[in-house]
Amino acid sequence: MSKRNINMVIGLDLDGVLVDHTDLKIRLAKRLGFNLLPKDTPTEVMNKILPEGRWRELQHLLYSDPKLSLLSPLMRGAKSMLNNFQKNKIDYLLISRRKSTVQALKLLEKRGLWPEYFNDKNTFFVVEPEDKNIKAAEFGVTHYIDDERRVLEKLADVRHRFLFDRHRVFPETDFYKKIHSWPEFYEYLS
Ligand SMILES: [Mg+2]
Incomplete structure (x- = not known):
């Protein structure tokens, strides 16, 4: 530079x-019954795959759960x-x-x-x-x-x-x- x-x-x-939330998103989605690939994990892709309620649930775990939110x-x-x-x-x-x-x-x-x-x-x-x-x-x-x-x-x-x-x-x-x-x-x- x-x-x-x-x-x-x-x-x-x-x-x-x-x-990088790729792996954690895949894990959490699996918990909710969805099998995702890394290419499915960008927010603007994933929020179309998961129904809205499930997506919100996953986001809550990803960003607010005291333990899970610290894993990525x-x-x-x-x-x-x-x-x-x-x-x-x-x-x-x-x-x-x-x-x-x-x-x-x-x-x-x-x-x-x-x-x-x-x-x-x-x-x-x-x-x-x-x-x-x-x-x-x-x-x-x-x-x-x-x-x-x-x-x-x-x-x-x-x-x-x-x-x-x-x-x-x-x-x-x-x-x-x-x-x-x-x-x-x-x-x-x-
Ligand atoms: Mg972002």
């Missing part, structure tokens, strides 16, 4: 971007990327739509991201996709990475939108750039 990137401000989503690992390469941001003095912040923020913070702590990489000053929880845009604009976010297209669609004030498409299931569009791994993001920073 070069010095010219110093004016970048990177906005990060938590679930499906910094944290970090996305491969996420910590190296954060180290790079720090080393190159690139500003970054987390904007998540988690409702159960207590469990989200516990997970960040358990995975060694809090307070080493995230703290009160660069971590924000909002409600609606539109709120992500408001928060991003407030901090002058230049690049935002999310795993949901419907969120990226609302980020009108962010110049560079990235879809973290870990399982390569979504189409290419002009509206966002697709990445499927953290190392792939490096290419856009150099």
